[in-house]
Amino acid sequence: MTYASRKDDHVRLAVAQHRESLAGPRPSPFDDVTFVHHALRGTAEHAVSLATEVGGANWPVPLYINAMTGGSSRTGEINRGLAIAARETGLAIASGSMSAYLADPSVAETYRVLRTENPDGYVIANLNANATPQMAARAVELLRADALQVHVNAIQEIVMPEGDRDFSAWPRNIARLTEALGIPVIVKEVGFGISADTVMQLTDLGVRIVDVSGCGGTNFAMIENSRRRRADFGVLAGWGLSTPACLVDGAEVALLQGVTLLASGGVRTPLDVVRALALGARAVGVSGHFLSILENGGVDALIAAITVWITQIRQLMVVLGAETVRALTDTDVLLTGGLAELCGLRGIDAGGYARRSRNPMWDAPVTRE
Template identity: 35%
Template sequence: MSDQTNDRKIEHIRAIEQDPATDRDARYFDRIHLTHRALPELNLADVDASIDFLGRRLSFPLLISSMTGGDHELVRNINRNLAQAAEHCGVALAVGSQRVMFEQPAARESFALRALAPTTALLANIGAVQLNYGFGIEQAREAVACVGADGLYLHLNPLQEAVQPEGDTDFSAIADKIGEIQRNLQVPVLLKEVGCGLSPEDIALGYAQGVRYFDVAGSGGTSWSRIEHHRRGDGSDIGLRFQDWGLPTPLALMRAEPWLERATLIASGGLRDGIDMAKSVILGASLCGMAAPFLRPASQSVDAVIEVIERLRREFVTAMFLLGMPDVAAMRNNRALIVEER
């Protein structure tokens, strides 16, 4: 089969490396101000940031979000470094889109990470739109088995596909097919946007099909529209025109509030530090995903990734301490901690 998808993975990484503005760095979370406690009535050493996710115990609510995979030594090294660091630090990891492994069997090695991360939460990943292009339960099961995953991301990326030169744009009647995967897969399905946000209507469609995990993945961070702009080569500026399209992540979380008692929310899209993570949990997220801060360190070494994770942990725990929150459960959806939104 064509190696087009495999080549595209490398082109994405190069675009991010060569154009810092693919990270829109919108800092939407800076508009939210929290209540500082000068008398937190806590010992910092006693703050418990650990959580349970998909039957795994995590040291704090961090997910290293989907990045890459394929038949190339660069992406194999990135994923190996991420997996070993995630295991060492006790955080979750999601792989990049696994469509490539069905086109290039040699790409499977880059996704076979369970041996490197035997105890932490791992997520497989395929594009939901592929359910309209021949993918089904067989491919979903194969993706999960390859990773040894605890859940399957079905990612939703209509803007990226619309801008991508070779994009798959038939998103018609996908909800029922998502439901079929959810009902027949041995692990939970998680619906995820890739940087434009899930609306309440999207969550309602997924929930009606039995999905209970939703990654709102809003705007404000990496713009896949801008990344695809660099790949078009036809003089079109449509990728730039839509580079900031979508629901900012804090707004997506706020609009998803009615679902908090029925579904598990993951916040990703523009989170860049432990304070953003704390604000996401206050807005109802159970887990916080980041990708961009890890790409360069993952290209270097396991230790470089661990350094980023430990920095995020210190920031998150410090924020909990300064808010007087002894554990994550006390902070989650505790909107009384918000003193101002601008």
């Protein structure tokens, strides 16, 4: 099977997974995060700033289009639409895995379009953890990328019929990339989550930006199982940590080690974005939902949808009285359901999250039993 056909399979199956999301929000682990409503704490809309800092760069909004695709003519057109939407809305954008380009330079334009259509935007290249510094340099040069996203995807690879079966070199390779590149390196899962222990391991490798990319969104275990001849590895369909779980689990290490957490995976609405920001994410990535809008309504529909999201994120911050993205981490949130259960099992003080505004310097995320 060629890279191009595999990329097209991934898009087709991912869009099928997210088709129902256009009809309305579906149940999600984000529903275990509820804001305590304080009726007199609202601020003025003109006082709210959506700016956020990631890896030394200032992003105008705490929202980005996360890694999706590239490597075939169809996916090149998808990247064109995504890049135009990013340009028109000010969102950062990440490329899909550029392994296809490294194997076949003739598909370069399917990735380069992200920069061609978005010459002044924040563009992130993407490679897997087997990449060498030389490979990374080629990918970064093609996009004139502002950062490199390194995806770790052991579960996807194990289920993928033609996937890797040896992940032992990944830590060493990641350390080499952080040493060799002069731009930020972001380590990202592909929808199975990054635990606090992994965040700590990544800091030892020199990584300072982590996209937790939890489960709840595009499920690559299911996608790859659909590509197996007998679809016989469905047991891993429910594997992983949710995005809210990753954020509360990793808050301690991130705070103590100076790590920037990004959040993606299962983000359905602007409210989910604000929930993730309140749990400590510096910015929030969306993939499948935006892809479904693009595929069903075109680039104008995607631009309109993102514009609505930006407006509603701002307005939610208004009613919460949070004039900056970081101020959201002082809001009171109730952690319930499975998320509260995880906190209990991992020794995290879930109750402290509900009382944060009484003590803005509260450090309960770094206090474990």
